[in-house]
Amino acid sequence: MQNVEIFRELVSSPGKVIITTHHKPDADALGSSLALAGYLKKKGHQVNVISPTDYASFLAWMKGNEEVIVYEEQKVLSAQLIQEADIVCCLDFSNLARLNELGEIVAKSSAKKVLIDHHLQPDDFADFMYWSTAAAATAELTYQLIEDMEDTDLIDADMAESLYAGIMTDTGSFKHPNTTGNVFKVCADLVGKGADTAKVAKLIYDSNSVDRVKFLGFALSERLTILPEYNTAYFAISSDDLKRFKSQTGDTEGLVNYALSITGIKFATLIVDRSVMIKISFRSIGEFSVNEFARKHFEGGGHRNAAGGKSELTLEDTVAKFEGLVKEYKEQLSNTIKTYA
Numbered sequence: 074m075q076n077v078e079i080f081r082e083l084v085s086s087p088g089k090v091i092i093t094t095h096h097k098p099d100a101d102a103l104g105s106s107l108a109l110a111g112y113l114k115k116k117g118h119q120v121n122v123i124s125p126t127d128y129a130s131f132l133a134w135m136k137g138n139e140e141v142i143v144y145e146e147q148k149v150l151s152a153q154l155i156q157e158a159d160i161v162c163c164l165d166f167s168n169l170a171r172l173n174e175l176g177e178i179v180a181k182s183s184a185k186k187v188l189i190d191h192h193l194q195p196d197d198f199a200d201f202m203y204w205s206t207a208a209a210a211t212a213e214l215t216y217q218l219i220e221d222m223e224d225t226d227l228i229d230a231d232m233a234e235s236l237y238a239g240i241m242t243d244t245g246s247f248k249h250p251n252t253t254g255n256v257f258k259v260c261a262d263l264v265g266k267g268a269d270t271a272k273v274a275k276l277i278y279d280s281n282s283v284d285r286v287k288f289l290g291f292a293l294s295e296r297l298t299i300l301p302e303y304n305t306a307y308f309a310i311s312s313d314d315l316k317r318f319k320s321q322t323g324d325t326e327g328l329v330n331y332a333l334s335i336t337g338i339k340f341a342t343l344i345v346d347r348s349v350m351i352k353i354s355f356r357s358i359g360e361f362s363v364n365e366f367a368r369k370h371f372e373g374g375g376h377r378n379a380a381g382g383k384s385e386l387t388l389e390d391t392v393a394k395f396e397g398l399v400k401e402y403k404e405q406l407s408n409t410i411k412t413y414a
Contacts, residue, residue: 077221079201083185087117088159091184095166096125096173097322100132100277101239102165105189105212107137108232109162112219115227123151125175129323131280135238136231144175151175158184165211167195167204167374189214192375193364206376209251212239216259230267237268238277245330246274249378288318292328299335303399304406306332307342309392315345329354339406340399344384344391351384351391361406370398 084090092110094102103124110120123142132138144151155161161184163169169176179186180198188199191208208214216236219225228236240260244252264270292308299306308328318324325345332341333356340361343354353371355363356379363380367373371382384391399406 075202077203077218080187080203080218081222083160083187083201084113084116084118088119089154089157090118090120090160090162091155091158092120092122092162092164093172093175093179094124094164095171098124098126098128098132098165099326100242101210101212103128103132103135103138103141104235104237104239105164105210105215106162107135107141108212108228108235109164109189109215110137111229111232111235112224112227116224121154123154123175125172127322129326130321131277131323132238134276135235137235152178155179155182155184158182160185160187162187162189163199164189164215165192166190167192169196169198189218193377194374207253209249209253209256210240210243212236212243213256213259215239216263225262225266228263228266230269233263233266233268234273237263237270238273241270241273242277246278282321282324284319285321285324288314288320288324289328289331291318293331297332299332299338300396300399301337303403304337304339305341305399306335306338307344307392307395308332309388310343310345311388312346312348315347329356332356333358340402342395344388344395346388351386351388353382353384353391353395355380355382361402366398366402370394 090113092106094106106122110122113120121142123144125144127143142151155178161179161182167190169180172179186199187201188195189203189211191206191211191214193206195204203214203218237260240256244256296308296310329341329343332338339358341356345352355367357363362377364375364377367380367382371384373380373382375381
């Protein structure tokens with residue numbers, strides 16, 4: 074990470090700040106963005122949070138959600154705000170392609186760029202990088218940056234809960250191996266700032282619609298394929314499946330983890346036909362790098378054990394491609410003997 078004094082200088086005088094994050098933001102992306110927005114507003118800055126796309130309704134409780142600008146819905150306003158910005162803060166993504174069309178606008182902006190992220194292999198576009206793959210979540214890094222600025226007294230209960238949500242979800246409710254001692258230290262500090270952990274967990278995990286619960290049952294019984302000889306399992310969800318269950322943004326989130334929970338499975342994938350494109354989520358345990366797999370074969374990337382990708386093929390052809398590739402990795406998957414990442 075770069076010297077925090079660079080960031081201190083960037084934000085030393087009140088200015089116009091844009092905070093943005095990856096498309097279809099999750100709890101870490103939105104939580105860290107809204108918490109940083111709250112912090113910079115308290116420092117006297119004029120702040121706007123712009124999301125490239127909509128996001129799951131179970132994140133709408135976060136303080137500041139009502140002020141988030143969705144680029145797909147307000148393109149002209151978004152472009153104007155970015156053009157006028159002094160600083161653009163990019164949170165929870167490592168390359169501008171993760172912003173979709175919005176990425177081109179950010180790239181052309183004359184504003185100073187700030188990157189706060191924990192994903193592998195970040196592109197070199199930022200004037201200040203607060204980046205570490207050792208961090209479990211961007212929310213953890215956001216807290217640490219505020220701490221390095223000696224401003225943790227500015228973190229209120231709403232900001233604390235947004236940051237806690239990001240850390241809780243990116244650690245799989247503290248189940249994943251990225252749950253370090255520092256994670257617990259930061260979370261303890263956030264609780265001390267007023268974060269209600271039971272409330273956050275309830276809002277994130279127990280706000281399902283009836284349609285989503287029925288969709289999960291359908292996916293598990295009808296759309297799960299297991300390839301035991303390759304220690305692999307995957308879901309293939311069609312656009313008709315999504316329509317049948319009135320799927321909303323966020324309804325497929327976490328589904329891939331059910332495949333990974335099966336005994337003996339080391340590589341799990343969720344392949345979803347979003348009509349305009351096939352979106353893919355990859356998960357693994359042990360030393361099998363889904364980041365490398367996604368980068369090499371599906372124009373994606375992420376972390377070693379959690380990554381995403383895409384395909385412009387049909388759903389059927391994407392599944393066929395995936396199964397063909399898995400066969401090529403049979404030896405590598407069979408040698409991934411650890412049962413944890």
